[in-house]
Amino acid sequence: MSKLGQAKRIIFLKTADGQLFEVDEPVAMEFEIVKSFFDENEDAADDTVVPLPNVSAEPLAGIIEFCKAHVEFRANGAAGKDEVKKFNAEYIKEKSNEQLKELILAANYLNIKEMLDFLTETIANRLKNKSVEYVRAFFGIENDFTPQEEEAVRKEYEWAFEGVDED
């Protein structure tokens, strides 16, 4: 354990594709799965490598970037301020749907509540007021209904609510 006090503790994380990440302790502790790993293994050595067999390097790097920024925001008392919103908006702007999916699956596995809330809200926004066909194309989802099911779905939703844009 970090008995030396001053020295910043580093947590080692190993991704499914074999990459080793060195992460500052406060950032790594944002990951509930890492936190509980150390809670359950109090005698774990400082250089223990935490395996993350469900996460690959690319999304992990993105998640570390996000969590690092948010840990800093909290330390500076900026949580909930415009600065955070600006960072989040910039962060997500550059992400493709594929990257977004990898991020959300990884964040879910690592169990990072703040990031998950942000990502799920982002996805809900991307689905807002979009047609079914648009959503399928946008997220690369195949229409896997049989013609009979398709007909049943169509009938069921023929009347469905439409959102009305403010005019």
Next chain:
Amino acid sequence: MANAEGTVQRRSENNEIKTNRKKMKKGVCSYQSSWADLPQELLDMISNDMNIADYLRFGRVCRSWRTFISEHKHKFMSSQSPLVIYMSTRYDENSCYFFDIITGMRYKTNLPKDNWDFKSCLGVSSGYLIMYFMKRVHRLEGHFCLINPVTGHQLQFPSTPFPLYIINYYISNICRAIFASIGSQDQDYLIVILSRKLDYLQFFISRDNRWRNHSYYVKNNNRVLDIAVFDGRLFVLTEDSQIGMFNLRSCNLRFLELKFAPRFDWYRSRLVASDDQLLIVYNFEVYRIDFSKMEWVKVNNLGEKALFIGYGDKCCKLINPTVWGGRSNCIYILDDEKICEVYSLNGGFLGILPLMGKEFCPGTCSWYFISQSNSIDNIKDD
């Protein structure tokens, strides 16, 4: 799966087991998984941030999302704030609108295309709009169309033998219209119309295929003020504060022997069946019928619930507003002034919720509780 074998520096067996257990619990593999395979907990989080229209559309994208929606729809709909349903002032527009009093979101749903010149919504019952369609030239020619604006299910009923004097949206002699199923098979439907002007309680059961009626005046020439379906029976409230059960088969009205009945001004008191209770609402006073003691009980506290009263007392319900951040133990009243007023049970004014600020036909404005759009009140068949 590529694992961290050989690269692990110091890791006990114990750690390995625990990590594996987590992995299995989540069951997530980020490789090759498609958006369609998002785990349920993520679909749940995403859908919680959606509005009703997006949510319903979400269920049409693919099989797995559809399965998710069908399993979680009820929970989602129950967490939605109440909607105000209203029709456009344009009589040629085949749509009705819904306004969410909390989020301000507006929705639209199409009504059936028709060749009728005039339509009026007589009420909302069991999640269905009770619409009356008429020809402009022949006022007497008309029919009822019951429409569930969420599922699109429709039922037609012929017009009453005694004409309904519905001059326009504002003037209607109907004080209550009820739609319910009858019998245990859920295949026979019923509408009951209480008309003030015609002095009749009229009802139509689909299997009988004919209208029957009962006088609006009952025992000692007292009028029927209101009707409600409660616990499989059709209840009536009369102006001398009598509560009766109406038998549709025998067309017979049997009054209950109840203690402590208060006296009311006949016009404003309403019978509300909701939340397994039979309530009588008179201005801001609420009474409950205690069937075990056979007495009227004044309700001074609604607990977590709040009472929602529609314009013209259409669609009154007792619901729990805490799920969407509303206020408990109070009365939400829809006014025709485009606002919803909130009062305490002793009549104290608590506040106003602005409504859509759009032109709408006041007579068509009602509460719509989307979580109840799929449950039809049932009347026992005996």
